[in-house]
Amino acid sequence: MxxxxxxxxxxxxxxxEKRADEIGQPMNIAVVDGGGNLIAHVRQDGAWIGSIDISISKAWTARxxxxxxxxxxxxxxxxxxxxGIHTTNGGKVAIFAGGVPLLRDGVVVGGLGVSGGSGEQDQTVAEAGAGAL
Amino acid sequence: MxxxxxxxxxxxxxxxEKRADEIGQPMNIAVVDGGGNLIAHVRQDGAWIGSIDISISKAWTARxxxxxxxxxxxxxxxxxxxxGIHTTNGGKVAIFAGGVPLLRDGVVVGGLGVSGGSGEQDQTVAEAGAGAL
Amino acid sequence: MxxxxxxxxxxxxxxxEKRADEIGQPMNIAVVDGGGNLIAHVRQDGAWIGSIDISISKAWTARxxxxxxxxxxxxxxxxxxxxGIHTTNGGKVAIFAGGVPLLRDGVVVGGLGVSGGSGEQDQTVAEAGAGAL
Amino acid sequence: MxxxxxxxxxxxxxxxEKRADEIGQPMNIAVVDGGGNLIAHVRQDGAWIGSIDISISKAWTARxxxxxxxxxxxxxxxxxxxxGIHTTNGGKVAIFAGGVPLLRDGVVVGGLGVSGGSGEQDQTVAEAGAGAL
Structure with missing residues (x-):
């Protein structure tokens, strides 16, 4: 693998990002590897600064x-x-929509976290991202 | 802008402060800039010391x-x-009344946080403050 | 007292602030009470955002x-x-110039912290502030 | 601005990244805006996971x-x-090479942090990045 x-x-x-643009909601998007460690993060112009941390936490939690x-x-x-799980792990556990595991050939190899809109918006953007792998 | x-x-x-004096409830009042960084804080005489942190967190959260x-x-x-959002961002997210965005010409340029009384009291003081910009 | x-x-x-203006260096200035709790903070326009925390820590440490x-x-x-004292108290202990105790009739009633310039600049601004009590 | x-x-x-490739040392690279908030981060394949945090801290510190x-x-x-400054601001202050302010028309508008190699390697990659703005 x-x-x-x-x-x-x-x-x-x-x-x-393509999906975020389609729905017109700027997002924070983060990807972690199989060890839960950040590979890349982007904040689209105008996306909430409070969502930087949340996008990374969602990606980590999903993995x-x-x-x-x-x-x-x-x-x-x-x-x-x-x-109560949201206060474990130093507060890194996110428990709302927008974090999804990343799979390759059915095996989890990382996590993707999206934050910047409603739960529904975050989720659709995360699913679009994960689907590209 | x-x-x-x-x-x-x-x-x-x-x-x-004027509004806090009118309602007779001493307050902590904090203002952050567009980057969420503190510009000024005051604690009125007699206001709760536990509300120092909360006023700053409310201001940050609103922005x-x-x-x-x-x-x-x-x-x-x-x-x-x-x-679960209240445990993200290192615990800086406040989820009760008293934090309001600060707008100039319709654009958010900062945040105001008020803490020291009931939710209703904090809110009316915050609205009075934000209205002055 | x-x-x-x-x-x-x-x-x-x-x-x-008057002294900071005289020397032409914008500063963060924080005052804590006898309990070490923040009473007021200001960040002059253009002062470093990294010095917000440091000014408060200096004020706390001095008291x-x-x-x-x-x-x-x-x-x-x-x-x-x-x-090693700088890593105690959750990292709130500042060990460089700019924090001074505030005295009334020879008794320490609080602390003042200044951060935004060189150690020498921070110190002269702090002394000017403390001298006004 | x-x-x-x-x-x-x-x-x-x-x-x-181009400079990191030239010197053959994979890096973590982070960019923050004028408020010190993360805009983007990448970890090149093979770069140290311990440098994720350091690259972000360096970018923040530089701004x-x-x-x-x-x-x-x-x-x-x-x-x-x-x-002692390295223990202020919750440990976010980085005091070794690799963080540089980002300037536009002579005004600091953000910060860039690079971590993954020696101080000299981090610095040359950071300078190459900052020079592109």
Missing amino acids: SALTLADARTIIAAA AFDIQTKDLGDNAQPTQQFF | SALTLADARTIIAAA AFDIQTKDLGDNAQPTQQFF | SALTLADARTIIAAA AFDIQTKDLGDNAQPTQQFF | SALTLADARTIIAAA AFDIQTKDLGDNAQPTQQFF
């Missing part, structure tokens, strides 16, 4: 637990089995 | 997401789309 | 140890008795 | 104090005027 490269990350980011952050979020609500 | 100056921040703070913190709070409740 | 008020802090800051930060710094060099 | 855009950041990063990090480092050695 070949590791995620910077070229891969750029392909993913380009596809995510750290091999799960979409929106699905983790369902399990992280009060009374659910993982409630 | 001209950047927020210290003179602007003082005008905003003076208006906020970081170009939103009033009370509105962000509505979306940050359990089961809502941004639940 | 009366506690330091916001009015006191403003008097101190005004004197510090926390009732000492000028430049004097603490002499004792905090390698091989000196307090080497 | 127009703000730094993502397109600007990509131009800068492309020039930095936060409008100085090259290697020059700040000279002033941050034991007995020098800024010794």
Whole structure:
């Protein structure tokens, strides 16, 4: 299984940016490798500065637990089995939509995080990005 | 679009203090610039020391997401789309009333955060401050 | 002994700003009370954003140890008795010039921190501010 | 003075990557805007994961104090005027070579940080990147 490269990350980011442009919402987009370590991040012009950290956290979370952050979020609500997980790992765990695992031949090789709009907007941009791998 | 100056921040703070005096609740008041960086902070005599940090976080949050913190709070409740956002960004995200974006000619140029009373009190003081710009 | 008020802090800051203007170096200026808690902060237009935190840390340090930060710094060099103190207290201890205790009738009632120029510049602005109390 | 855009950041990063390739040392390269907030980051294939954070810190530091990090480092050695500055600002201050301010028409509009090799290697890559703006 070949590791995620910077070229891969750029392909993913380009596809995510294209979708963000289509929906007219500037985004922060981050890609991490299989070790959860940042490969690349971009903030589109006009995107929220508060979303820089969140995009990276979503990417890390998606790889750290091999799960979409929106699905983790369902399990992280009060009374659910993982409630409280958002304060573990030094606060790096994001539990709302926009983080997706990156797969190659069915194996998780990294994570993609998108932040800058509504949960629905972040999710569609993340899915467009992940689909490009 | 001209950047927020210290003179602007003082005008905003003076208006906020006037409103805090009217309602008889001493406040912490903080102003950040367009990059989210603190320009000025004051703690009125008798205001809570726990609110120093909160006022600065509210100001930062209002600029970081170009939103009033009370509105962000509505979306940050359990089961809502941004639940968990209060633990991102190193804990700098405030999700209760009292933080408002600062606009000049319709463009966000900074943020104002007020903390020291009830949510309603913080909000009215913040609105008075922001209205002075 | 009366506690330091916001009015006191403003008097101190005004004197510090006057000196900063005289030497032509924009500064961050912070005042803390006897409990080490921030009363007021200002960043003059053009002052370094990296100095926001440092001005507050200098003010806190000057009160926390009732000492000028430049004097603490002499004792905090390698091989000196307090080497390493800058990493205590969550990193809030500043060990270079620009932080001075604030005295009323010979008693320390707070701290003033100035950051934005050379050590010499920070120190002269801090002394001007403290002298106004 | 127009703000730094993502397109600007990509131009800068492309020039930095070109220089890194020439010297055969993979690098982390980060660009921040005038508020010190990340616009873009890339980690070239094979570059140290420990340098992700350092590249971002160097970019932030160069803007936060409008100085090259290697020059700040000279002033941050034991007995020098800024010794201890590396533990301020939550540890975000980098005091070794590889961070340079980004100027447009003589005004600092952001910062560039490079990390992944020796100080000399980081510096030459940073200079190549900054020169492209």
